[in-house]
Amino acid sequence: MSAALILDACLVLLVLAVAVWTIAARETFPAIAGFVSYGLLLAIVWVRLSSVDVALTEAAIGGGATGVLLLGAAARLTDRAGRRPAGIGLRIMAGALCLAITAALAFVILTLPDPAPTLAPQAVAGLPATGVGNPITAVLVAYRGIDTLLEKIVLLLAVIGVWCLTPDDSWGALPAPWGTARQDDAIVLLARLLAPVGVVVGVYIVWVGADDPGGAFQGGTILAAMWLLVMMAGLIAPLPATSRRLRRVLVAGPALFLAVAFAGFAMSGDFLSYPPAYAKWLIKLIEAALTLSIAAMVGVLVIGPAVRKR
Amino acid sequence: MTAEQLYGLCGAGLVGLGLFGLITAELPLRRIVAFNLLGGGAFVVFGVIARRGAAAGLGGDPVPQALIITGVVVGFAATALAVTLVRRLHEETGTTKFDQDELPPETVKLSDATLSGGNP
Numbered sequence: 001m002s003a004a005l006i007l008d009a010c011l012v013l014l015v016l017a018v019a020v021w022t023i024a025a026r027e028t029f030p031a032i033a034g035f036v037s038y039g040l041l042l043a044i045v046w047v048r049l050s051s052v053d054v055a056l057t058e059a060a061i062g063g064g065a066t067g068v069l070l071l072g073a074a075a076r077l078t079d080r081a082g083r084r085p086a087g088i089g090l091r092i093m094a095g096a097l098c099l100a101i102t103a104a105l106a107f108v109i110l111t112l113p114d115p116a117p118t119l120a121p122q123a124v125a126g127l128p129a130t131g132v133g134n135p136i137t138a139v140l141v142a143y144r145g146i147d148t149l150l151e152k153i154v155l156l157l158a159v160i161g162v163w164c165l166t167p168d169d170s171w172g173a174l175p176a177p178w179g180t181a182r183q184d185d186a187i188v189l190l191a192r193l194l195a196p197v198g199v200v201v202g203v204y205i206v207w208v209g210a211d212d213p214g215g216a217f218q219g220g221t222i223l224a225a226m227w228l229l230v231m232m233a234g235l236i237a238p239l240p241a242t243s244r245r246l247r248r249v250l251v252a253g254p255a256l257f258l259a260v261a262f263a264g265f266a267m268s269g270d271f272l273s274y275p276p277a278y279a280k281w282l283i284k285l286i287e288a289a290l291t292l293s294i295a296a297m298v299g300v301l302v303i304g305p306a307v308r309k310r
Numbered sequence: 311m312t313a314e315q316l317y318g319l320c321g322a323g324l325v326g327l328g329l330f331g332l333i334t335a336e337l338p339l340r341r342i343v344a345f346n347l348l349g350g351g352a353f354v355v356f357g358v359i360a361r362r363g364a365a366a367g368l369g370g371d372p373v374p375q376a377l378i379i380t381g382v383v384v385g386f387a388a389t390a391l392a393v394t395l396v397r398r399l400h401e402e403t404g405t406t407k408f409d410q411d412e413l414p415p416e417t418v419k420l421s422d423a424t425l426s427g428g429n430p
Contacts, residue, residue: 048317118365136372
């Protein structure tokens with residue numbers, strides 16, 4: 001057994017232990033703390049699986065945005081688990097079912113066909129036509145652009161769904177405040193120092209995403225995190241759902257993507273096809289617009305709707 | 311055993327753990343956490359399949375890797391919507407539990423007061 005495999009085994013045990021803690025912890029807050037650690041450990045797993053792009057996404061979303069979302073909810077919800085958790089019969093049956101599913105998945109993993117099917121050669125062969133060097137970016141924006149387009153529509157629908165949960169009498173009000181930071185609080189200093197750096201890092205990750213690991217979603221989430229940080233510090237107010245400026249930013253990326261997709265009929269004869277001469281510039285343009293929209297969408301989803309004043 | 315198989319088994323274990331939490335957790339927020347745990351496991355299983363497809367100088371098959379990124383994003387959108395639903399439920403009723411019979415007495419009182427004062 002090689003040293004790398006021993007390290008892998010330790011990482012797997014750590015991930016599983018944190019997962020057990022996240023499920024078994026009695027209080028919600030420590031469980032969510034466990035979940036954030038789980039997201040960051042999974043990011044390391046992704047690096048070990050040679051998927052740096054997925055690792056960046058997992059760290060930004062699994063550890064970051066989802067963590068903030070859950071912690072914010074846990075701080076507002078006053079519910080506590082009852083004295084009596086789920087019945088022992090239910091737990092035994094659920095345990096048996098989950099063991100069976102894990103065993104079936106494990107069986108599939110251990111008996112996967114060899115050699116494994118792969119589309120990597122085709123993905124690399126098509127790269128020159130797209131002008132980008134990162135095959136994952138090529139898959140996301142070019143080969144399977146329709147997936148990414150629909151994913152952005154799903155995000156927009158989620159934003160609309162979240163806004164729809166605003167109580168009637170609070171429509172147009174500001175979302176709930178993120179605590180009451182004073183001018184001399186550490187978070188205010190952090191927001192002033194970190195936000196400019198974070199914005200540059202976010203834009204950089206989008207820019208290098210054409211040829212290296214990175215991309216619109218990873219960079220956009222970092223931008224969203226900076227927006228949230230500055231709002232948490234009370235330096236800027238959150239925008240209400242009725243803000244036209246916010247709505248324009250939210251739809252700019254998906255709208256441009258859709259426009260380029262339809263323009264594909266005129267430019268190269270098919271939906272979502274880029275003319276090879278302009279492919280790279282169109283992809284970068286779409287990614288830039290998507291980045292802004294993604295930052296706005298992730299921010300709005302984490303902040304949530306306006307709440308009723310008591 | 312290879313590293314891919316090891317991580318594949320890890321993903322299989324995470325799917326089972328997440329599903330167990332999803333079924334047995336009492337609070338909806340904990341079910342949402344368990345659901346995300348399950349999703350992470352499913353993505354790792356898929357990531358192992360991507361890793362096995364390493365060819366043409368790449369560390370893995372980029373098609374499943376891109377699908378995983380899309381999946382993570384959609385999972386986040388679903389999580390945000392679910393969390394907002396739970397928050398709104400709590401705002402309306404003072405609790406997020408569905409089974410009103412099992413509530414401790416003080417929560418029921420709060421819940422009744424909110425219901426009669428707010429929307430019917």
